[in-house]
Amino acid sequence: MMEMVLQQSQSAGGGAGMFPGVAAAACRRGPSRPAATAPMMAKQEQVVADEQDQQQAAGEEEGAGDELRRGPWTVDEDLTLINYIADHGEGRWNALARAAGLKRTGKSCRLRWLNYLRPDVKRGDFTADEQLLILDLHSRWGNRWSKIAAHLPGRTDNEIKNYWRTRVQKHAKQLNCDVNSKRFKDAMRFLWMPRLAERATAAAHHHPPSPSLTTCVLGGGMAASSSSSALMKMLDDATVSNRSSCSPSSAVTCSSSSCSSLTSVDTAHDDGGARPHAASAAVAFTAADDDDYWGAATATTTTMQQQQQQNDQHYDFWSTASALQHLCTAADHDITGWVQGFSDGGILSGSSSFWSLDDIWRMPQ
DNA sequence: AAGTAGGACAACCGCCTAGGG
């Protein structure tokens, strides 16, 4: 039975199989990549061939001695581990490794199973609601990856950790601030998270998310919509008070066609160039949305901005946050101050039967 | 087409903790 499933997952060549990791072993990171093109398929076949060479070499090594194997797992090793666990279950990893005939440490087997081979491991890009949850939980628990992963069904601590390091820290770096700084946390909470919540809500309309995430997403999404509006106003207010010290407005460009995902944004600003003032920034933050409110907000931008928007620009959050940071620095005005009271005033804590962001915030540590 | 830089992610390393003898 297990072998049948494995064969199916391998022939599927993607993440749709019951054991995505096995297929992925023959096609590195296949499941999370776009559909393979013909050249890609050829490349994959080559990888499989290489894999077979590797297995042959591994077999020769086995004959040479009993030293532990390291590095990438072969398809055979994956199958051995999966079949053994299917028959005997998990636990006692060192003993399991020996009994299964794997020349790996127990730790290595455990890691391979938990992060890759488990049937319920979910692969592919993080959805907006998942990103939202990660941001929120990290803001409360810090680098407690396993604890965070426990709230994201099918996601591993390793995957979340990688996401944080490659995406989130990268953007903190772009903003010239520490990922643990209050400024970055504020930017996350009051700019990025509402944006993600809106996207999650929109996505929920098209594809109802899993029950485990639905309540959080819907609750956060509803709260976030208000927070975005409030943020707009505050940014406008801030603009008025800081206008004299701000550089001339100029559109923030973004090469991303959708600006829909943090993972796809491209902060096209250049450090030497002019940056938008807060009003532009607020619009920039929201203009990617198509609803009327943001359309009206966009109408308040300068002619130059409109012209640039008509060309091909889309705005993205990180360009905006960068602009905000610039503004804050120039005006000696911390974003924290702008949003102060905003969080205390209960904008995010509206009474909702769902699991709101503030509910999450108040969860026991 | 080739070279290079950066991104993504699987895997490893080292430390910590819990449990058993």
Add this chain to the structure above:
DNA sequence: TCCCTAGGCGGTTGTCCTACT
């Protein structure tokens, strides 16, 4: 109480892939 072992966890590294020049 101490020691040993295994498992868990967070940090780091290595490798492959893609995009860009």
